[in-house]
Amino acid sequence: MIYDQARYTEDDEKHEPLLAEKNEMTLEIGGSESPLPEELTREELTLPSLSEPELARHYTRLSQMNWSIDSGPYPLGSCTMKYNPKFTEDVAADPNAAIHPDRSAKSSQGNLGVLYGLQEYLATIGGMDAVTLQPPAGAAGEFTGILIAKAYHDHRGNDRSEVIIPASAHGTNFATAAMAGYDVVELPSDDGGRVDLEALKAAVSEETAALMLTNPNTVGLFERDIVEIAETVHDAGGLLYYDGANLNALLGRGRPGDMGFDIMHYNVHKTFATPHGGGGPGAGPVGVVKELTEFLPRPRVRKTANGTYEQFDPDHSIGKVHGFGGNWLVLIKAYAYIARLGDVGLADASAKAVLNANYLAEQLEMDVPYGPFHHEFAATAGDRDAADVAKRMLDFGVHPPTTKWPEMVPEAMLTEPTEIESKRTLERLAAAFNAAYTDSDDTLETAPSRTTASRIDQVAAARNPRLSWQALGENSLE
């Protein structure tokens, strides 16, 4: 397939002009009409000044210069770019749900009921005993989970200083552990691409607060030794944390709670199909086993004997991780998605996600060094530059996979097609992979040519940061 992306080109210098370039106006603030004395106000304000029809065109054009899951395949590994069912938007747009978070429990029974229902769904899906919906993203969920681990150890008078993380883990894991004040102990993989048990045994100690693990791991492999891994960590007094980024591989076939995980986060924008919104909002609920429920963020929601819902603060709560209750509109959509699929649909989602990843990989000319993989695989571009191959793929009307990560695979192309692609689409996607992979060096280096922008100079952007329209006339901020 050949793809030509929309391109509104103003002149030799730019494409669609910025709002401020189209028209702006400066307003003086204060004066006789102002309700505030001059010393409490600013002097002036300059903002774009455009009519509604002009704005409608501006944003419609911008949208046309943007790729999305509704445009075509978006197989970004570890991002789980699923189709976002349209009806969930309508459900979340219910004006009755749009209330203030400080309302009394008595007057917000509907919202509390949905929160409670989603907590229950997520608990059973993950094999956890209790869930908080407060964390607004996956990384916020990780941070919440590690704070819970810390509170648990502190409560037992057990000051621990380390979090163990496999070298191939998501960057957020390392950053999270550091933010919580832990030293990171990086764990190498074994030759097969999984956790090296011997290395883990050598790494655990009385200083181990937790091991953060995703399963299947970042090259799609299931950690077969998970029971022994859990025992090793637990015997050292540590906790086992599950990074939910890859939960789509397990739905209905395995639950982190049953594998010995004590804490987990769910990425509802991945596994439960809420839209990714160009980078967010997501939501990162956290589930814990019974021993840790007292440490969950406040407030929690529970059902009373008479069937109403109430909020309460757990005895040893870590406090709050979001100013209010998290990304409410996202949570509604996740609830609706889970209800739509039910047991059969959830299990089928993971079955088809794994089938699709395997079927796609089968048709690639690139090697896939590690297997058997599940919902995603890391192909290697070998002696080609994975980033160049990816740029060329853009010309074929597909979004390329995640590139050059994880580092255990040279020139990695981490690919996760999800369950939503049909056999025919996977075949076209494979053709795009293969065509790009075998294209000439010249073509690769000059790609893409059919997207709105051609290859963008990343180095110049970082060397001479211009981060606003006010800065465009300047040489540099620094």
Add this chain to the structure above:
Amino acid sequence: MTQTDGSPFAPHTAEETAAMLAALDVESEADLFDIPETVAFDGNFGIDPRSEQEIRGELSRCFAENNRLTEFMGRGHYSHYVPSIVDHLSDRAEFLTSYTQYQPEITQGFLQALFEYQSMVVELTGLPVANCSMYDAATGLAEAALLADRVRETTGDTILIPEYLRDGKQSVLENYVDGAGLEVESYPMDDGNVDCTTLDELAGDETVMIYAENPTVRGTIEEGLSEVGEIATDAEALFCLGSDLVALSILEKPASVGADVVVGEADVLGMPASYGMGLGIFATSDRYLRQVPGRLVGASEDRNERRAYTLTLQTREQHIRKERATSNICTNQAWVALRAAMHIAMLGANGLVELAEDCVREATALAEQIDTVSGYQAPIHDRYHFREFVVRSERPAQAVTASLEQAGFAIHTIDDHLLQICVTETNADETDGLIGALKEASQ
């Protein structure tokens, strides 16, 4: 629609599934899973699948269980009227169903919209660097404290915050700074504004950052910002100012009172009351550019020498820098930022300033009216107010809010005899009803 057996969003027909399995030389999908028996799950969650129609009905009935109250509530989460264009254009699937712009050549549209959002925040704060979102105001404040700790040359361990601060903000802040070994300490307020004399005594070598709000959580407009800025400078501490995008359009420009970082509620625009869902501002001076948390969109050029946008300075971020990253944030609130930018563009300078001035006028007028009702005193602070104000009630506040709820109104209880009321254009025409209910509730 194709009839499939499992997920309605997996398009495989039985024949296609069979062909794919055959190509892989396996009999069923189960053969592709490498999960040991001991930890395998039988798939029985007990969740019944429902149709689209059933779920819409179910949730619509559920949300109808929320009492229909007219809310006069704020304290960090506000409702302004959001023009229809914001919903219609931000809901375009090309925006809503895209993700982080890892391939900028094919995602110029969203990148440009985020660049425009950053530019608007730069204009409103007067600070030259704005990121393209934090989760909310609370996490933005917490990230500001961590930035302050990283950039301060001398060691210190204290973050100073106002005595009046939303519990959620304080708790999030404490959670974020604990790992860095920082303490959070409150300074007193004087009639709803910063008590600068005491703050000056508290601030010193150990102070890493001073946080103040304008407007404050009680709705008062802060009159001592320049002095707070000077106190911070003397203590070699960063001055972090909390505000919101509407208030910033008329109140003193943060850059001109010496603010080093601006955080706060960007979700006042683009989002109606959403049960606490937010969008956090994060703006700072160019000195701290390489310490900023979160995504930054910058302008560059493509091969054809046309301007193009891209995520930039990514070596600050977790996917490159891992445990040495400025923050762990990855997924953020990009789509909410898109909505806020659309709302600002729709209002323009005239519309935004008019909205902000009305926030002052309406709060002032309603407070004056309530003050005439026997049993109440409003506003309790002798200050200018923005959107909201505190009311003293002779009757216990809890009893008053309970009576009001019966009458169909929701306001805040903030202390034994203190209420807080917030008014915007979304409820300004129902103030007569509120006054009536307050009269009833005073007995």
